Amino acid sequence: xxSNKVRVALRIMLVLTLLFGFAIAGVYVGYNYVxxxxxxxxxxxxxxxxxxxxxxxxxxxxxxxxxxxxxDSTSDIADQLFEKGLITNKFLFSxxxxxxxxxxxxxxxxxxxxxxxxYDELMYFLTLEPATVKITIPEGTTYYEIKKILHEAGxxxxxxxxxxxxxxxxxxxxxxxxxKIEIKEGRDFILSGYLYPDTYYFDINASPExxxxxxxxxxxxxxxxxxxxxxxxxxxTMDEVITLASVIQMETGKPADMSLVSAVFHNRLNSDDxxxxxxxxxxxxxxxxxxxxxxxxxLHTDEQLSIDSPYNTYSHPGLPPGPICMPGLDxxxxxxxxxxxxxxxxFCATGVDGGTAFAxxxxxxxxxxxxxxxxxxxxxxxxxxxxxxxxxxxxxxxDLVLVPTN
Numbered sequence: 001x002x003s004n005k006v007r008v009a010l011r012i013m014l015v016l017t018l019l020f021g022f023a024i025a026g027v028y029v030g031y032n033y034v035x036x037x038x039x040x041x042x043x044x045x046x047x048x049x050x051x052x053x054x055x056x057x058x059x060x061x062x063x064x065x066x067x068x069x070x071x072d073s074t075s076d077i078a079d080q081l082f083e084k085g086l087i088t089n090k091f092l093f094s095x096x097x098x099x100x101x102x103x104x105x106x107x108x109x110x111x112x113x114x115x116x117x118x119y120d121e122l123m124y125f126l127t128l129e130p131a132t133v134k135i136t137i138p139e140g141t142t143y144y145e146i147k148k149i150l151h152e153a154g155x156x157x158x159x160x161x162x163x164x165x166x167x168x169x170x171x172x173x174x175x176x177x178x179x180k181i182e183i184k185e186g187r188d189f190i191l192s193g194y195l196y197p198d199t200y201y202f203d204i205n206a207s208p209e210x211x212x213x214x215x216x217x218x219x220x221x222x223x224x225x226x227x228x229x230x231x232x233x234x235x236x237t238m239d240e241v242i243t244l245a246s247v248i249q250m251e252t253g254k255p256a257d258m259s260l261v262s263a264v265f266h267n268r269l270n271s272d273d274x275x276x277x278x279x280x281x282x283x284x285x286x287x288x289x290x291x292x293x294x295x296x297x298x299l300h301t302d303e304q305l306s307i308d309s310p311y312n313t314y315s316h317p318g319l320p321p322g323p324i325c326m327p328g329l330d331x332x333x334x335x336x337x338x339x340x341x342x343x344x345x346x347f348c349a350t351g352v353d354g355g356t357a358f359a360x361x362x363x364x365x366x367x368x369x370x371x372x373x374x375x376x377x378x379x380x381x382x383x384x385x386x387x388x389x390x391x392x393x394x395x396x397x398x399d400l401v402l403v404p405t406n
Contacts, residue, residue, distance in 0.1 A: 056112040057131070063112045067205045068126065070108045074098075077106055077126065086113060086122060093119060102127060109203040132201040139197040139328035140249045143189050144291060146326070150211070154204045162208040166191045171209060175216050177223055181239045184321035186310035188291075193242045193323025194219050222329055230336045234266075239322075241335050246323035247313075249331035250283035251347075257356045258334035263342035264358070269318065276345075279313040287311060287324040297383065298349055298376040351375025 056063055064084050068077060074097045078090040087093050097103055102123050109130025113122060135153045137146055143166065147159060165171060166189040173179045183190055195215035202211060223238065231241045244265060251261050268276050286296035288307045305312075311320040327335075344358040346365035350372050357372065359365035 056114060056125075058112060060112065060114075062114050064115060066111045066113055066126070068106055068108045068111065068130075070210075072106070072108070074103050074106070081122065085115060086117065087119065093122075096120075097123060110205045130203050132203055134199065134201055136199045137195070137197045137326065139331070140253070140325045141197055142287065142290065142325050143192045143195065146195055150202070153202070155202055155211070156205055157208045157211060162211070163189070165208040165212050172212070172216055175220055177219070177238050177242075178216065180237060182237060184310075187321040188311070190322070191216075193239075193246050193326060195326050196222055197326045197328050222332070227332070227336060234336070240319055241332065242327065243319050243321075243323045245327035245331040245335035246325045247279065247281050247283050247320070248334050249327040250286065250325055251281060252356050253354050254356070255330040255334075258330055259337065259339040260342060260344060260358055261347060261356065262334040262338035263340075264344050264347055266338045267342070267345055274317065277317040278315075279319070281313045284311050284313045284320055284324055295383070297380045298351065299380055348372060349376065351379045 058065065064086060066077075066080060066084065066086070074094050075090070078087065078093045078097075081087045081093065082090045096119050100120070100123055106123075106126045107128065107130055109132075111126055111128075111130055113125055117125070133153045133155070135149060137149060141149070147162060150157070169178050169181055169183075169190050172191070177194065178191070181190060191212065195212070196219040198218055200214060200218075202214065206214075227241070228238060231238050234241075236244075244262070247265070248258050248261050252258055265279055265281075268279055271277055282298075282300060285300050285304055285307070288309055288311055289300075289304055290296055294304075305314050308315075310316050311324065313320060343360045346359040346362065346368075347356050348359075348365065348368050349355070350357050352375055357368040359368055
């Protein structure tokens with residue numbers, strides 16, 4: 001008969017043996033699971049490439065939208081998948097996710113999944129690039145128009161939050177050009193002018209800060225080092241350059257005319273006579289008219305010309321307090337490199353094909369005004385008869401009023 005001590009020792013040995021056996025079995029199962037991982041996911045990728053999985057979109061029957069936010073943990077993702085009926089066991093999802101090596105690999109953004117997907121399928125699809133929409137922002141687009149374009153494409157951001165981000169440059173001081181913005185009294189949206197016009201791919205559920213950063217990244221790539229050197233030589237800040245470029249952009253859509261328009265503005269800004277430092281740009285009047293719900297035009301009423309705003313360059317000398325639109329590279333380059341040795345001080349629209357007529361003297365300018373006035377009237381009448389809700393920014397940028405005859 002065995003003593004108590006022996007029985008206890010045998011029991012401990014049995015427990016240890018069982019634990020060791022379970023550990024060996026666990027390692028074996030885990031090892032084989034990991035070894036099979038590459039095969040399983042390679043097969044899954046091959047099936048996707050072969051078209052076994054058709055593209056899943058928001059309107060795909062049975063599609064479930066999953067939005068991963070930046071910083072979401074595997075546990076956060078598991079909670080969402082469970083709530084949406086895509087998985088039945090959150091703990092199991094987290095364990096398999098670790099075994100598959102997917103922790104930290106899930107891509108933030110909007111994903112469309114199907115109920116019935118295996119855990120492997122769910123995990124793999126969540127590591128793919130999120131669903132995006134292609135959006136083109138034309139040169140000369142205002143911030144107000146950009147918000148409308150983004151919403152029409154399906155983006156779901158909150159306007160108030162977007163506006164707040166646009167007026168919070170402290171969120172984006174890692175961009176040199178943002179850190180140097182001088183916030184002048186009466187400025188509309190501080191980051192207006194810096195959402196570079198181009199073609200983008202946006203997640204429909206992207207946050208305002210993410211959207212703005214996508215724009216600013218592109219802007220940063222377009223503002224070459226030589227531009228900062230040139231701006232300093234002109235005695236201008238980069239913000240003043242972008243502001244001037246925005247006015248040039250709205251004054252003409254023709255790159256060939258931009259350097260001449262720029263020369264007119266530089267002549268005025270650098271004039272020794274304070275009375276000549278008024279840009280008198282009707283593009284700034286159109287900006288004020290549009291943000292108040294009106295429509296841009298070539299001819300303006302006395303009431304429009306007397307709008308009380310620092311953006312009114314008829315009544316306020318120098319540059320407006322900030323950009324009035326998103327200028328393209330041609331306009332930015334024109335602001336930095338005006339036509340040299342140019343003695344033009346006036347210009348007006350021809351009203352035909354976006355042309356511009358320049359003049360050195362007031363009398364020449366007045367002749368141009370009389371010559372093209374009928375074209376302006378016809379152009380404005382045609383614009384008023386259009387049935388479309390709004391005109392393209394590229395069109396409106398060529399419909400410009402004359403620089404005032406002050």
